[in-house]
Amino acid sequence: METPWEYRFSCRAQAMKSSVIRELLKLTEQPDIISFAGGLPAPEVFPVEAFQRASKKVLAENGPKALQYGPTEGYLPLRQLIAEKCSQPGYQVQAENVLITSGSQQALDLIGMTFINRGDYLLVESPTYLGALQAWNPYGPQYVTISTDDDGLDTGDLEKQLRKGPKFIYVIPTFQNPLGVTMSLKRREELVTLADRYGVPIMEDDPYGKLRFEGEDLPTVAALDNKLRGGKDSTVSNVVYMSTFSKTLAPGMRIAWVIAPPEVINKLVMAKQGTDLQTPTINQYITYEVAKDGFLEEHIKKIVEVYRERRNVMLEAFDEYMPEGVTWTRPQGGLFLWLKVPEYMDTVDIFKDAVEQKVAFVPGISFHADGSVHNTMRFNFSNSTPEMIVEGVNRISMVIKKKMKR
């Protein structure tokens, strides 16, 4: 007889339902659609030639090693390179604090596995990154949301929430996904001070921090926490920091990393060993070759130029086409911005009509851990040409205008 598989699935798997939003987003895969929905970097700026040179070199000089199993922690020269690149004055990162992961998504999963007990409370921004919720939901946490504004996470709201005894705080301080906003220096300092006062660890997710179009770089939350502790090196820290090469080199390589105190790295390594043994050896060798000797920094400049123009074009198109009552964020970097329509409107409805007009975005509801907000939408500007941006924004504005009350 047939196997009734659905009765064999774990409670974890039973709870994984294909969401309405995910089903809707499949519609955006049609080739003739202008999509602001994904989070894709622009393939035009992938450093293909650098990857060609690096692959050739790695296979010629280190073929058998690069194709063999490697350590779970990652390829040591790459860990050293990342430690150097992430060190800041007064914040020294060591290779032993670095774990290479298969994309930031795996860092989130390993954090879930290592920290979350069923029922634990987690503090997250409202809205927050959808992929973090997807990584953690199987571990059964509950979420407490913290409000945000143009300066990022609202630290005025934070202390009250910290007293609820959360397992950790998750924050994307720079060019937040989905908001595009950046946490001010003052708020970053308040965050590390309050988190330290209550002994609650911070998970800092920083995939976009290097993609700044304008304004001054801010210290990471990890670096500020380090300063609070008297500028020791990163072996003592209240922060687990995550970043990636997906947005600065290429996501198809799946090379990201975690920086944390050795006792945390230790547990994450054990979790990773059971999960996928190691990140592909050859990808680590190649990424090391591409990123070293200053290439990464030079390449980021090119990306920033392209994305800055696209953001500018999108903001200008919004200014030109969007009706009154619609507002949006003005990100200083990253890949996304966030748009609000009047409260009586539902962006899932707008999405359905927009797709008929061959244009797409992500309805904001997916990014709210409590599923409470219906009038927001996330736009990606990195993966469409300026011409497509103008045309797409125009089409969406017409859909919105049609649905607006006169």
Add this chain to the structure above:
Amino acid sequence: METPWEYRFSCRAQAMKSSVIRELLKLTEQPDIISFAGGLPAPEVFPVEAFQRASKKVLAENGPKALQYGPTEGYLPLRQLIAEKCSQPGYQVQAENVLITSGSQQALDLIGMTFINRGDYLLVESPTYLGALQAWNPYGPQYVTISTDDDGLDTGDLEKQLRKGPKFIYVIPTFQNPLGVTMSLKRREELVTLADRYGVPIMEDDPYGKLRFEGEDLPTVAALDNKLRGGKDSTVSNVVYMSTFSKTLAPGMRIAWVIAPPEVINKLVMAKQGTDLQTPTINQYITYEVAKDGFLEEHIKKIVEVYRERRNVMLEAFDEYMPEGVTWTRPQGGLFLWLKVPEYMDTVDIFKDAVEQKVAFVPGISFHADGSVHNTMRFNFSNSTPEMIVEGVNRISMVIKKKMKR
């Protein structure tokens, strides 16, 4: 103040302890040691040139696509190629039944996440693959072990265990790790019949099946299950089948796969999405280029020749050096064989002395889910030259002789 991290870890992470065995195995990483401990393929037979050609071609022709995000299910041409290669007469695999994973270790983890509730019973062979236990332990199962002999899993013992209501049966039928033995055709048929009778799914792990040195290929358990159901295609099956390119091409690429009915693939895809989003795009493009057009089959012939010689040399060295009272398996393929010393001996003790003599193996206790057997040891023969094998076996035999009662 410092963060007391150990109190923040989940119960799952608290339970991950660095095992005595793992600490011991670190000793085997000394460069001057002859190690039969790992499960490494021979780097001398990695098809480095084929990977060079394929990388060059992929980056020249499809650079931006290969470096971009891709679907969680995997690169469609690779899924199609695997479906073709795994199809047998009377057993047709479709691309929709194939999920690409980041090594077989990830397949095991996704199965754990998708099937295991805390406290579930799992049927496993005694001994079984250590990595499966590592992948599943965080999900909190209990194990029921089934005895094995030279014909693999003992189906005489199976029905009694099936009546205990296990969530699934996990089996490595061909060139089992750690035993090296292969389940006979008769037992495979009994396994699928009994599992079907009790409605209990089978997880078939088959990383070594193509590495046969002698004897006839046997149908996979998945194919026999299919036959039992009247030879329909693989969309209806009681088996989740796993295999990998790690042992036939190169483990550093981390490309493996699962074959299962679509409803299972669906859940595994959702689990994978939260876990690492996708297996690296470029690795899938390159592996596809290398494996197609018959290269894989030609290359496997070369590997088989090298490994057959090494197995022969190891068996001959055992015959020559091992004292009476020591017995071992005679695998027809794969990477491993299994050795038993008299029951009064402890192979952890032997290991410690062996490492002092600059030679290593894995004490068998790690492969027993119930940790009950102390007089066994696993030998890998793929990753040492014939000369090293003779020398290493000689050294270990001397350690054993010294510890034997006269």
